Amino acid sequence: xxxxxxxxxxxxxxxxxxxxxxxxxxxxxxxxxxxxxxxxxxxxxxxxxxxxxxxxxxxxxxxxxxxxxxxxxxxxxxxxxxxxxxxxxxxxxxxxxxxxxxxxxxxxxxxxxxxxxxxxxxxxxxxxxxxxxxxxxxxxxxxxxxxxxxxxxxxxxxxxxxxxxxxxxxxxxxxxxxxxxxxxxxxxxxxxxxxxxxxxxxxxxxxxxxxxxxxxxxxxxxxxxxx
Amino acid sequence: xxxxxxxxxxxxxxxxxxxxxxxxxxxxxxxxxxxxxxxxxxxxxxxxxxxxxxxxxxxxxxxxxxxxxxxxxxxxxxxxxxxxxxxxxxxxxxxxxxxxxxxxxxxxxxxxxxxxxxxxxxxxxxxxxxxxxxxxxxxxxxxxxxxxxxxxxxxxxxxxxxxxxxxxxxxxxxxxxxxxxxxxxxxxxxxxxxxxxxxxxxxxxxxxxxxxxxxxxxxxxxxxxxx
DNA sequence: TAGATTGTTAATCGATTAACAATC
DNA sequence: TAGATTGTTAATCGATTAACAATC
Numbered sequence: 001x002x003x004x005x006x007x008x009x010x011x012x013x014x015x016x017x018x019x020x021x022x023x024x025x026x027x028x029x030x031x032x033x034x035x036x037x038x039x040x041x042x043x044x045x046x047x048x049x050x051x052x053x054x055x056x057x058x059x060x061x062x063x064x065x066x067x068x069x070x071x072x073x074x075x076x077x078x079x080x081x082x083x084x085x086x087x088x089x090x091x092x093x094x095x096x097x098x099x100x101x102x103x104x105x106x107x108x109x110x111x112x113x114x115x116x117x118x119x120x121x122x123x124x125x126x127x128x129x130x131x132x133x134x135x136x137x138x139x140x141x142x143x144x145x146x147x148x149x150x151x152x153x154x155x156x157x158x159x160x161x162x163x164x165x166x167x168x169x170x171x172x173x174x175x176x177x178x179x180x181x182x183x184x185x186x187x188x189x190x191x192x193x194x195x196x197x198x199x200x201x202x203x204x205x206x207x208x209x210x211x212x213x214x215x216x217x218x219x220x221x222x223x224x225x226x227x
Numbered sequence: 228x229x230x231x232x233x234x235x236x237x238x239x240x241x242x243x244x245x246x247x248x249x250x251x252x253x254x255x256x257x258x259x260x261x262x263x264x265x266x267x268x269x270x271x272x273x274x275x276x277x278x279x280x281x282x283x284x285x286x287x288x289x290x291x292x293x294x295x296x297x298x299x300x301x302x303x304x305x306x307x308x309x310x311x312x313x314x315x316x317x318x319x320x321x322x323x324x325x326x327x328x329x330x331x332x333x334x335x336x337x338x339x340x341x342x343x344x345x346x347x348x349x350x351x352x353x354x355x356x357x358x359x360x361x362x363x364x365x366x367x368x369x370x371x372x373x374x375x376x377x378x379x380x381x382x383x384x385x386x387x388x389x390x391x392x393x394x395x396x397x398x399x400x401x402x403x404x405x406x407x408x409x410x411x412x413x414x415x416x417x418x419x420x421x422x423x424x425x426x427x428x429x430x431x432x433x434x435x436x437x438x439x440x441x442x443x444x445x446x447x448x449x450x451x452x453x454x
Numbered sequence: 455t456a457g458a459t460t461g462t463t464a465a466t467c468g469a470t471t472a473a474c475a476a477t478c
Numbered sequence: 479t480a481g482a483t484t485g486t487t488a489a490t491c492g493a494t495t496a497a498c499a500a501t502c
Contacts, residue, residue: 009469011431015424019407033483045483046471053485061484062478078427079434093324098422100320107426147433172433174426180246189436191429195325195420197242199334199401200305202418204238206374206399207306209416236493260459272459273495280461288460289502 006054013051014074016041021071033064080108085146086174089161090153091116091131094176098152099126109148113140134161141168150174151181233281240278241301243268248298260291307335312373313401316388317380318343318358321403325379326353339373361388368395377401378408 020040024032034045041048052058052065058073059065075081086109088095095114104111114131116122122133132140140146149170153161158177165173172189175181181190247267251259261272268275279285279292285300286292302308313336315322322341331338341358343349349360359367367373376397380388385404392400399416402408408417 007469011428012424014431015421015427018427019405019421019423023407035483044471046473047469049483049485050470057485059484060478061476062482064483077431079430080427082430082434082437084430084433093320093327097320097324102422104426107423108430109426148429171436172429174429178246180250189429189432191425191432193420193422193425194242194246195329196246196334197239198418198420199331199336200242200245200307201238202375202399202401202416203306203309203311203335204241204304205416205418206311207309209398210309234493262459271495273497274493276459276461277494284461286460287502288500289458291459 010051010054013043014078017048017051018071018074018078021067021074024067025071030067031064032067034059037065075108078108082108084109084148085144086111086148086150087140087146088114088129088150088152089116089134089137089165090151091118091121091126092152092154095150095152096126098150098176099129111150112144112146115140137164138168141165141170146170148172148174150176152176155179237278237281240270241305244275244278245298245301245305248294248301251294252298257294258291259294261286264292302335305335309335311336311375312371313338313375313377314367314373315341315356315377315379316343316361316364316392317378318345318348318353319379319381322377322379323353325377325403326356336375338377339371340367342367364391365395368392368397373397375399375401377403379403382406 017037020037024040034048037043038045038048049059052070055077056073058070086104088098088111091099091114095116099111099114111129114126114129115134115137116131117134119133121131124131149165149172151158151162151165151173155177158175158179159181162173162175162181166188170188172191173181175190175192178194178196180192182188244264247264251267261275264270265272265275276286279297282304283300285297313331315325315338318326318341322343326338326341338356341353341356342361342364343358344361346360348358351358376392376399378385378389378392378400382404385402385406386408389400389402389408393415397415399418400408402417402419405421405423407419409415
């Protein structure tokens with residue numbers, strides 16, 4: 001296995017490989033070549049082989065890759081067998097959506113507890129996860145080894161809560177608030193899910209397409225008027 | 228304004244500039260240099276100037292950029308003044324979270340209606356948005372010009388619903404289901420919010436950090452034993 | 455004016471693609 | 479064995495960074 005620094009681009013492609021391989025396995029596909037996998041994902045075969053070669057040799061000349069085996073290897077690379085643990089902070093709509101629908105265990109992460117300030121839901125149970133008071137957060141973190149804090153609090157309190165988490169020794173935050181949590185060079189790992197960034201990118205591409213279409217029509221009109 | 232194809236990397240940075248400029252404006256900052264903005268975002272000044280120069284000249288030598296003006300320009304580039312319209316499909320937890328908490332209008336998009344199959348909520352109202360029956364979806368789309376479909380349905384029906392949307396002429400899907408909706412080269416714009424991809428990337432970086440730490444400790448132990 | 459900072463051109467760096475020997 | 483396909487090295491392409499004249 002190579003040990004050079006792996007680029008972020010490669011890391012971001014790994015979950016896509018994983019999902020596609022799961023889908024292929026579900027459809028009964030047991031082997032696949034880099035060429036065919038590339039067809040499915042819109043990648044070149046070269047890129048796929050180059051990506052995998054960062055981590056080892058998972059294929060076989062003349063055969064390709066065994067789907068189940070490759071799936072397993074990529075899962076391992078992504079840390080799915082690490083038994084990572086998580087807690088969720090903030091049981092509003094998004095928090096509830098994650099508690100009720102997002103299957104953490106599918107991705108190798110165990111959700112251990114939830115926290116909220118609302119006394120009406122403290123002590124209750126969503127999808128098997130108990131909601132504790134925020135007042136007990138620091139204590140909980142000293143008594144339990146937790147790898148990830150899922151941050152689904154209102155954005156007004158996001159920075160504060162994040163600071164508390166960091167002070168309590170959390171090492172990674174999965175951030176659903178639309179707030180930038182860390183200065184550059186912070187030792188805390190922060191993975192952002194910024195809905196607005198995603199929507200704005202889509203908005204850009206829609207705008208671009210509209211502009212392209214308008215330009216096409218203008219060219220057409222001009223060509224007609226010349227004729 | 229340049230008209231060469233803008234790279235995806237640049238587009239994905241634009242919303243981050245936007246958010247940071249909003250934050251600066253809130254804090255009363257009225258002008259900023261590429262150097263200082265870079266400090267805030269962890270970008271080089273060169274990259275920032277290079278990014279902006281794709282779209283025009285927004286700064287002034289010796290002065291830097293006017294925060295409010297630059298914010299407005301980037302909003303325009305991202306299509307925030309286009310009056311884009313959206314509907315939301317699927318009022319489960321994630322759909323409800325978006326209806327109740329996500330402020331579409333902050334990003335220049337107008338949410339017009341929601342759709343669901345559950346007769347208990349059809350006709351009701353979330354945050355000013357009426358829920359219609361899925362049966363009326365195709366009809367609604369022929370009578371209303373809608374730019375974006377926000378797809379928050381259960382993943383089992385995602386492909387089907389997406390196909391219906393495409394058949395009804397929708398041009399862009401904001402996809403919250405963990406399903407790949409389009410083949411490469413589809414004319415439909417799809418922007419994916421894949422929670423699991425995000426979590427797995429975080430999982431990778433946590434694993435990497437653990438490995439680095441273990442390696443450091445091993446080196447330390449070895450050095451001590453030699454001594 | 456002098457200092458600061460832009461926009462842009464050139465240089466560097468890194469990522470993707472192509473090519474091919476190795477081998478199943 | 480012959481055909482297929484890998485893993486890897488070399489070539490190309492694109493993105494980031496550095497440098498600097500222009501100018502506020």
